[in-house]
Amino acid sequence: MSAVSFQSVSKTFPTPKGPFQALADVSLDIAEGEFFGLLGPNGAGKTTLISILAGLARPSQGRVTVLGHDVQADFAAARRLLGVVPQELVFDPFFNVRETLRLQSGYFGVKNNDAWIDELLENLGLADKASANMRQLSGGMKRRVLVAQALVHKPPIIVLDEPTAGVDVELRQTLWQFVARLNKQGHTVLLTTHYLEEAEALCTRIAMLKRGQVVALASTSELLQSASTNVLRFKSDDALPEPLAQQARVTGRVVQLPAQNVQEIEQHLATLRAAGVRVEDVEIRKADLEDVFLNVMAGVQEVQA
Numbered sequence: 001m002s003a004v005s006f007q008s009v010s011k012t013f014p015t016p017k018g019p020f021q022a023l024a025d026v027s028l029d030i031a032e033g034e035f036f037g038l039l040g041p042n043g044a045g046k047t048t049l050i051s052i053l054a055g056l057a058r059p060s061q062g063r064v065t066v067l068g069h070d071v072q073a074d075f076a077a078a079r080r081l082l083g084v085v086p087q088e089l090v091f092d093p094f095f096n097v098r099e100t101l102r103l104q105s106g107y108f109g110v111k112n113n114d115a116w117i118d119e120l121l122e123n124l125g126l127a128d129k130a131s132a133n134m135r136q137l138s139g140g141m142k143r144r145v146l147v148a149q150a151l152v153h154k155p156p157i158i159v160l161d162e163p164t165a166g167v168d169v170e171l172r173q174t175l176w177q178f179v180a181r182l183n184k185q186g187h188t189v190l191l192t193t194h195y196l197e198e199a200e201a202l203c204t205r206i207a208m209l210k211r212g213q214v215v216a217l218a219s220t221s222e223l224l225q226s227a228s229t230n231v232l233r234f235k236s237d238d239a240l241p242e243p244l245a246q247q248a249r250v251t252g253r254v255v256q257l258p259a260q261n262v263q264e265i266e267q268h269l270a271t272l273r274a275a276g277v278r279v280e281d282v283e284i285r286k287a288d289l290e291d292v293f294l295n296v297m298a299g300v301q302e303v304q305a
């Protein structure tokens with residue numbers, strides 16, 4: 001049985017300018033125990049899909065099940081199987097951290113949960129903030145509480161919508177170790193993130209959404225193999241000659257050019273030299289998930305396994 005099954009899910013929002021289709025016929029099956037990544041640019045429909053999964057929004061068409069439970073017809077059962085970390089920071093300002101977690105335990109009918117709550121606080125670097133009021137926490141700390149809240153009833157399926165947005169490097173690492181450990185213990189994880197190196201390191205399978213449609217669905221290694229194999233990276237202040245300018249990914253002074261093999265790298269360098277482009281800090285690296293992502297979004301690469 002699938003942990004999560006999205007079956008031909010579409011969602012149309014009414015807007016002043018007329019109906020807007022946020023999701024178009026999305027079908028995905030996430031197996032039990034998978035660490036699944038849902039990627040896509042801003043507005044692709046990731047949060048909409050998660051809201052439908054969590055029973056917070058209704059699909060216009062299609063059906064979603066959680067371990068066989070329909071998220072609409074069988075809402076309570078489906079919801080209990082999920083631990084959802086929402087993208088938006090929402091919390092009750094009148095409670096402290098421990099009270100917030102106890103309240104959430106109560107909501108799911110879990111009693112005497114303090115040992116697990118302590119473990120969560122410890123693992124998420126919140127132990128010294130247990131009695132701090134939610135209002136007194138920094139943005140990153142509030143996000144940590146959201147993560148703890150989602151895990152308080154030890155759900156078999158953990159859904160994380162941008163859990164590391166605004167979270168510092170150290171906690172990102174602790175958080176991922178913790179989530180990876182839960183995954184090893186059998187919890188299914190569905191993650192959305194804009195940190196593609198995190199997705200590459202953690203996810204075994206990935207779906208990419210673009211304007212509400214699945215445009216790539218494959219294992220992480222299949223996705224990486226599908227990319228051009230190398231990237232020539234350098235810094236330059238000069239304008240690139242035309243054939244290269246089109247293929248290049250430029251971030252400030254950093255230029256990255258895809259290349260299949262050594263010959264192509266040599267060719268790129270020769271073209272740059274001939275055009276009088278001065279380059280610094282030249283390096284060659286393996287293509288990564290970000291390269292694949294950009295190719296898929298640009299429509300030059302399609303991956304469906």
Ligand SMILES: Nc1ncnc2c1ncn2[C@@H]1O[C@H](COP(=O)(O)OP(=O)(O)OP(=O)(O)O)[C@@H](O)[C@H]1O
Pocket residue numbers: 013014015020022040041042043044045046047048049087
């Ligand atoms: N309640 C709503 N009414 C109208 N349009 C909406 C509503 N909720 C979302 N949308 C639109 O649906 C599209 C998908 O939004 P969604 O929040 O799912 O994107 P996302 O992939 O999560 O993006 P991000 O990476 O920025 O979080 C966007 O164009 C958004 O403006």
Ligand SMILES: [Mg+2]
Pocket residue numbers: 046047048087161
């Ligand atoms: Mg979102």
